Amino acid sequence: MPDLTLTSVAKSFGPNVVLHDLDLHVDDGEFFTLLGPSGCGKSTTLWSIAGLHSPDRGRIAFGDRVVFDGGRVDVAPERRNCGVVFQSYAVWPHRSVHDNVAYPLRLRRVGRSARTARVREVLELVELGPYEKRFPHELSGGQQQRVALARALAYQPDLLLLDEPFSNLDAKLRERAREWLRALQQRIGVTTVFVTHDQDEALSMSDRIMVMKAGRVRQVGTPEEIYHSPADEFVADFVGTVNVLSGKAASGQVWLPGLAQPLAVPSAADGPDVRLAIRSERIVVHAEESSAANTVTVTVRSRAFLGDHYRYVVALGEQDLVVRSVAPVDRGAELTVELPPSSIRVFGRADRDS
Incomplete structure (x- = not known):
C-alpha cells in the first residue's frame, strides 16, 4: 500500500476558505485520523484525496503517483483506486448484499467467477458470509456499515477513506464497530484516512491524529501526544x-x-x-x-x-x-x-x- 502526501492543499467555496495550504503525510499502512469540530475542513480534505473535490492549488500524491498537482494533473476519482465509506453507507436498497459488494468489480469488468470469489472473500473478511443474499432492509445498521466497507475493499484499494462511518450507530454498537474495524485494518494493512469529530473514536483507533480547526492544522501526533501534550489551548479543550x-x-x-x-x-x-x-x-x-x-x-x-x-x-x-x-x-x-x-x-x- 502507498503512503499519502498532501502539500499546500487549499480549497475555497466562494469567499469561504475551507483549507489553508494544508500539509500532511500518512505512512504506508497507517491508520490516520482527521479530528475536529464540524466545518473544520476534515471532510473537504478527505474528498480532495478521493478526487470528489478539486483543490484550488496544492499537490496530492499516493506514493510516487501524483493524482493532483494544481491545474496540471487531476486524476479522476474512479482512477485513484480509493475505497470510500460514506457517513450514510450509501448501499443500494434494491440490490442484495452480494450485488452491492460486486458493483465496483462489475464496473472494472472483472469476470463473473473472479467477481463471485472476491465478493465471498471480502464478505468473510467483514463477517457477513451468511448474509450474501439478503437485502439492506433485512440488515441492522451495523451490518449495513459492514456491507459498505466490504464494497470499498472489494477491488483492493490503495487507500481506504472513511467519513464518520459510525455516526448512525448507537453508542454500544459504535464501540464494538470501532474495535472490529481497527483489528481488520491492522490485519489487511491498508493505508486508512478516517474522519471523525468523536474524540473517543480518534484516541482508541488511530496511529496518529491530526487536529483541525477552521481549515488549519493545530497539531499532529499520536493519541498519547495529543491528549497529554496538547500544542495549544484549543487542542487541550477539544480532546477529552x-x-x-x-x-x-x-x-x-x-x-x-x-x-x-x-x-x-x-x-x-x-x-x-x-x-x-x-x-x-x-x-x-x-x-x-x-x-x-x-x-x-x-x-x-x-x-x-x-x-x-x-x-x-x-x-x-x-x-x-x-x-x-x-x-x-x-x-x-x-x-x-x-x-x-x-x-x-x-x-x-x-x-x-x-
Whole structure:
C-alpha cells in the first residue's frame, strides 16, 4: 500500500476558505485520523484525496503517483483506486448484499467467477458470509456499515477513506464497530484516512491524529501526544475533558483569582493573562491534609454519580474546577485536592484559540 502526501492543499467555496495550504503525510499502512469540530475542513480534505473535490492549488500524491498537482494533473476519482465509506453507507436498497459488494468489480469488468470469489472473500473478511443474499432492509445498521466497507475493499484499494462511518450507530454498537474495524485494518494493512469529530473514536483507533480547526492544522501526533501534550489551548479543550483556568504568571508561579496561594507550574513566562489546563483525572483527592505541592482545600458545589466515579464541581478561588473521585462526598463539603505541577499545561496569548 502507498503512503499519502498532501502539500499546500487549499480549497475555497466562494469567499469561504475551507483549507489553508494544508500539509500532511500518512505512512504506508497507517491508520490516520482527521479530528475536529464540524466545518473544520476534515471532510473537504478527505474528498480532495478521493478526487470528489478539486483543490484550488496544492499537490496530492499516493506514493510516487501524483493524482493532483494544481491545474496540471487531476486524476479522476474512479482512477485513484480509493475505497470510500460514506457517513450514510450509501448501499443500494434494491440490490442484495452480494450485488452491492460486486458493483465496483462489475464496473472494472472483472469476470463473473473472479467477481463471485472476491465478493465471498471480502464478505468473510467483514463477517457477513451468511448474509450474501439478503437485502439492506433485512440488515441492522451495523451490518449495513459492514456491507459498505466490504464494497470499498472489494477491488483492493490503495487507500481506504472513511467519513464518520459510525455516526448512525448507537453508542454500544459504535464501540464494538470501532474495535472490529481497527483489528481488520491492522490485519489487511491498508493505508486508512478516517474522519471523525468523536474524540473517543480518534484516541482508541488511530496511529496518529491530526487536529483541525477552521481549515488549519493545530497539531499532529499520536493519541498519547495529543491528549497529554496538547500544542495549544484549543487542542487541550477539544480532546477529552479538561479544566481551563485563567490566571497571572509571575516568577514561575501562577496566581488564580481568589486563591490565597500561587500554584507551582512546570514553566510559565511572566504575564497578566495565562491559562492553566489540567485534566480532571490527573487531580489527586486526598483523604486528609497533605504537604504535596499545589494542595488546596476546596468546597463541593455540585456532584454527579457516573457509575464508576463521581464528578464534582468545586470552587477553586473564583473559578470552577471539575474533579473525579470514587469517594462519595456531599454537596457543600470540603475536599483536599492536589494539582500536580507535572500535570499542568500553561498557555499564553500565543496559544489562544484563533
